[in-house]
Amino acid sequence: MRKKKKRRRVVWLSISSFEKKKKREMPGEKELQTATPGDVEVRYRRRNRKPWQGILLFGPPGTGKSYIAKAVATEAGESTFFSISSSDLMSKWLGESEKLVKNLFALAREHKPSIIFIDEIDSLCSARSDNESESARRIKTEFMVQMQGVGLNNDGILVLGATNIPWILDAAIRRRFEKRIYIPLPDIHARKEMFRIDVGKNYNTLTDQDFKVLAERCEGYSGYDISILVKDALMQPVRRVQSATHFKHVSGPSPKDPNIIVNDLLSPCSPGDPHAIAMSWLDVPGDKLANPPLSMQDICRSLAQVKPTVNNTDLDRLEAFKNDFGQDGQE
Secondary structure, eight states: OOOOOOOOOOOGGSSSTTTTGGGGGOOHHHHHHOEEEEEEETGGOOOOOOOOOOEEEEEEESSSSHHHHHHHHOOOOTTTTEEEEEEHHHOOTTTTTHHHHHHHHHHHTTTTEEEEETTGGGGSOOOOOOTHHHHHHEEEEHHHHSOOOOTTTTOOOOOOOOSGGGGOOOOHHHOOEEEEEEEEEOOOOOOOOHHHHHTTTOOOOOOOOHHHHHHHTTTTTTHHHHHHHHHHHTTTHHHHHHOOOOEEEEEESSOOTTTTTTEEEEEEETTTTTTTOOOGGGSSSGGGBOOOOOHHHHHHHTTTTTTOOHHHHHHHHHHHHHHHOOOEOOO
């Protein structure tokens, strides 16, 4: 019998800069986590208070919108979580797509409190036009009816959408997302924490001041960009070993037992080193190669090659959408 691998649970505190943003921008999640349909009736309707039924997360790619949805799925323990993409709701058969949308919401009502997460919702609910197909128009209509239709009870259901290009959403769809929250690029404190998380337990010589300098130099980088940067930097020591022509003996933890310090490990060095031995990495025994640490120089070398994926044009359009229709997730 194969042992099932335990997955890492994503919670609110897994999100960098969480205490300043994001958690309090999930109105309705806490209510859905603990409320039964009867509780919703008593706790909200009687006082004319209801949890949000539609929340749109928008922002540059790589800022953690889908990661927030994973945290919602973990924290809303008593709620049923549905993770949907546009391909799950599209079908080549006439009328089948609308039926899938209807069945999705029917299932959510049956198992409420529930949360429906739709990633890249712009591919499903873009603005209607005269040039689009009839099937695309019907699925948008059905989706809008199911979210806020006459005679449909959506109490206890939260629709959570995420998109990088919110300006192409249909106006009627945009209205149905009552909260439209901008998830911006990480600030300097979040970037510093992301570097710490991505470097993790890898052998390194980085100091707190190094992390601070890197955070300052990576203005405009998303969380995903920083993870790619660190991933590339972690390969720099390996490249250094592969390109080395000389090695020297150093002391360090044994590859077999890190608690034991040995003095016969081999590490790359310059040909001018007085203790240099001419050899390639192929000549070094596997158990004698010293684990090269990740240094600030390695990250700076990768920083010159890895560029941010978000440009100022996209940020300006997102900022304009936030000013017109949304709110800042950092406020």
